[in-house]
Amino acid sequence: MKIKVTTKILDANDRIAEENKKIFKNAGIFVINLMSSPGAGKTSLLERTIQTIKDKVKVGVIEGDITGTTDAERIERLGVPVVQINTEGACHLDANMIAEAAKDLPLNDLDILFIENVGNLVCPAEFKVGEDLKVMILSLTEGDDKPMKYPLMFQESSVLILNKIDLKDYLDVDIEKIKKDSLNLNPKLKIFEVSCKTGQGINEWTEWLLTNISWKKP
Numbered sequence: 720m721k722i723k724v725t726t727k728i729l730d731a732n733d734r735i736a737e738e739n740k741k742i743f744k745n746a747g748i749f750v751i752n753l754m755s756s757p758g759a760g761k762t763s764l765l766e767r768t769i770q771t772i773k774d775k776v777k778v779g780v781i782e783g784d785i786t787g788t789t790d791a792e793r794i795e796r797l798g799v800p801v802v803q804i805n806t807e808g809a810c811h812l813d814a815n816m817i818a819e820a821a822k823d824l825p826l827n828d829l830d831i832l833f834i835e836n837v838g839n840l841v842c843p844a845e846f847k848v849g850e851d852l853k854v855m856i857l858s859l860t861e862g863d864d865k866p867m868k869y870p871l872m873f874q875e876s877s878v879l880i881l882n883k884i885d886l887k888d889y890l891d892v893d894i895e896k897i898k899k900d901s902l903n904l905n906p907k908l909k910i911f912e913v914s915c916k917t918g919q920g921i922n923e924w925t926e927w928l929l930t931n932i933s934w935k936k937p
């Protein structure tokens with residue numbers, strides 16, 4: 720019985736996600752769902768990414784957090800439109816929350832919309848929100864066992880950003896194992912090693928992003 724209910728929730732969510740997708744497509748926007756555990760560097764990656772690409776493309780952001788506006792304030796300082804969702808306890812964003820938040824964004828003026836999901840390696844991978852691309856961040860400080868422990872996130876994502884690469888000499892973490900296990904789960908996964916602190920790898924990531932995604936204004 721319980722499994723049936725969960726399936727229904729996901730079915731309903733998928734339908735709303737499809738509607739979101741149509742709205743975004745009609746506005747000519749490419750949408751990226753950014754996921755990771757808390758503290759891996761989603762907002763820091765957004766800051767670096769937006770600073771690097773904002774002269775070339777028009778970016779908007781939806782921030783998802785259980786409470787507070789700290790991350791939205793960080794994004795607002797970069798001069799791009801941002802909406803904060805407070806899930807008030809929910810550990811992931813769903814399509815309905817995105818449908819509501821999108822109403823407060825100037826969709827026709829945007830090329831790329833980043834959605835920063837709630838920090839969590841589990842259920843954000845299960846809930847579509849109407850995105851074109853799922854990107855996950857794994858910080859080296861989280862250890863090299865995460866692909867085997869949270870396989871769905873690695874299977875669902877198209878891009879894996881390995882953040883805090885500047886710390887690699889201080890950590891007992893096997894980067895090659897992370898890459899090998901991730902690619903075993905998802906052979907098409909594109910992997911970038913970056914440091915949001917030093918800026919290492921950010922250009923490779925943003926260049927890949929701008930050449931591999933597309934948006935078309937009506």
Ligand code: MG
Nearest residue numbers: 761762790835
């Ligand atoms: Mg954040």
Ligand code: ZN
Nearest residue numbers: 809810811842
């Ligand atoms: Zn959740």
